[in-house]
Amino acid sequence: MKKKSEAGMMRIIAGKHRGRTLEPLPDARIRPTSGRTREALFNILSHGMFMDTHSPLVGKHVADIFCGTGALGLEALSRGAALVTMVDRHPDSLAVARRNVEKLKESEHVRLLRADARQMPRAGEPCSLAFVDPPYESGLAAPALASMIASGWLLPGAIAVVEMAERETLPDVPGFQVMDERRYGAAKVVLLKLVAN
Secondary structure: OOOOHHHOEEEEEOOOOOOOOOOOOOOOOOOOOOOHHHHHHHHHHHHHHOOOOOOOOOOOOOEEEEOOOOOOHHHHHHHOOOEEEEOOOOOHHHHHHHHHHOOOHHHHHHEEEOOOOOOOOOOOOOOEEEEOOOOOOOHHHHHHHHHHHHOEEEEEEEEEEEEEOOOOOOOOOOOEEEEEEEEOOOOOEEEEEOOOO
């Protein structure tokens, strides 16, 4: 029987790091993406609407915006991403993400960047997939997406995955087309495609 502390741990779900545990954020008010939501999301990315086209994940550059623990970015690396840029404006979050990256020995494939997602610096290398997971009810998703376009973070046709509270609405962001929307308990995941930038 698992101890309570083990039962609540975050783990990598699939790929080369499957089953490895991740350090949580110390602030209990900060909500990480649940394992169930991560699993469903990566199933869509790996086997869903992209199965007849080029994968936005395997061998690609992925951005993890509002990265928190780095769980989404590390899951992407575990499943075949070539490079992940993790962005957060909170130094405590970046410190936890760095420790998780080092624990999985993925420092060579991760860039950590302290930045406000509403004012992203110019991208060194655009990405084909971006996870945008701001605090619920913060209204930060749309400004972050707009900033990513303006700063050259997204390749043409890039996929953006936005997680928000189930009751939230994502405003229209010029340049993006909504491809899918799913609900997982208290969470809603919106998948968008960059059609113009």
